[in-house]
Amino acid sequence: MAKKKKLSIAIQGIATSFHEVAALTYFNEPIDTIECLSFHRLCESLKNGEADYAVMAIENSIAGSILPNYFLLQEYHFSIIGELYLPIHMHLLTLPGVKLSEITTIESHPMAIRQCAEYLHALKNVEIRESDDTALSAKRVKEMKLKTTAAIANEHAAKKYGLQILEKRIETHKKNFTRFLVLTKRSHDKKESNKASLSFEVANEVGSLADALMTFKNNSINLTKIQSIPIIGKPSEYSIHIDVEWKRRKQYDDAMHQVLLQVKNLNVLGEYKKGKIEYK
Numbered sequence: 001m002a003k004k005k006k007l008s009i010a011i012q013g014i015a016t017s018f019h020e021v022a023a024l025t026y027f028n029e030p031i032d033t034i035e036c037l038s039f040h041r042l043c044e045s046l047k048n049g050e051a052d053y054a055v056m057a058i059e060n061s062i063a064g065s066i067l068p069n070y071f072l073l074q075e076y077h078f079s080i081i082g083e084l085y086l087p088i089h090m091h092l093l094t095l096p097g098v099k100l101s102e103i104t105t106i107e108s109h110p111m112a113i114r115q116c117a118e119y120l121h122a123l124k125n126v127e128i129r130e131s132d133d134t135a136l137s138a139k140r141v142k143e144m145k146l147k148t149t150a151a152i153a154n155e156h157a158a159k160k161y162g163l164q165i166l167e168k169r170i171e172t173h174k175k176n177f178t179r180f181l182v183l184t185k186r187s188h189d190k191k192e193s194n195k196a197s198l199s200f201e202v203a204n205e206v207g208s209l210a211d212a213l214m215t216f217k218n219n220s221i222n223l224t225k226i227q228s229i230p231i232i233g234k235p236s237e238y239s240i241h242i243d244v245e246w247k248r249r250k251q252y253d254d255a256m257h258q259v260l261l262q263v264k265n266l267n268v269l270g271e272y273k274k275g276k277i278e279y280k
């Protein structure tokens with residue numbers, strides 16, 4: 001019997017990155033990952049058909065929204081087919097035997113650095129350096145035998161690169177989640193969807209945004225997130241991104257028909273099943 005072809009999933013970062021963990025958790029089957037060292041590269045990989053799906057972090061419960069990714073969602077017009085809330089535990093990794101007093105540089109992905117800001121602010125005389133990926137920082141410490149550099153990364157990176165966990169759980173708050181979106185160019189089944197991500201623009205007039213949001217309220221639709229991003233070239237104008245959840249599909253459909261008349265450039269970025277926040 002012919003073997004089933006594995007799905008290829010574009011991730012930001014390399015093996016053991018949080019994106020790899022997110023992709024393995026979401027698909028829950030053997031996958032081929034395509035390692036991308038930027039979110040732009042990740043979108044290109046999906047666009048040119050190298051990947052079947054892409055997994056993209058969009059927000060973190062400590063560090064907030066990854067704003068550039070909202071621009072990418074707008075630019076590439078992929079469909080969001082699912083989401084995943086992944087618990088994130090950050091550790092300080094070094095070569096075996098290294099002491100904290102010997103560390104002069106700490107490097108990691110900027111989102112990881114922001115999630116550990118409290119811990120990092122308390123350290124004296126340590127340079128904080130941004131990298132493309134948590135796992136890549138761990139790999140660099142190992143391969144370049146960097147005795148005075150520590151990486152902020154997860155336990156999978158520690159294991160893979162034989163690094164010691166010098167400090168455990170250095171994230172600012174223990175309930176730390178990153179929300180990932182699963183993107184595709186393919187058509188997908190929306191039968192089970194109870195959540196949507198939308199974007200639109202409103203006139204710069206009294207109450208225009210409030211009126212649009214009231215339409216969702218009046219149809220019993222729960223607004224779970226709102227994020228505005230600038231419209232490039234139109235200073236002080238914004239594109240509004242919202243996430244909404246519904247109990248009955250008809251309520252969402254009714255709200256959408258009404259809101260269509262109130263806003264400009266309404267886009268449905270995806271309709272999908274709401275992810276669970278499960279604390280481990």
Ligand SMILES: O=C(O)C(=O)C[C@]1(C(=O)O)C=C[C@@H](O)C=C1
Pocket residue numbers: 012013016017018019020057060088109111112132133134135178
């Ligand atoms: O550097 C990684 O390991 C990533 O997968 C990137 C990333 C992010 O983009 O937010 C993913 C999850 C964590 O929030 C920290 C970093």
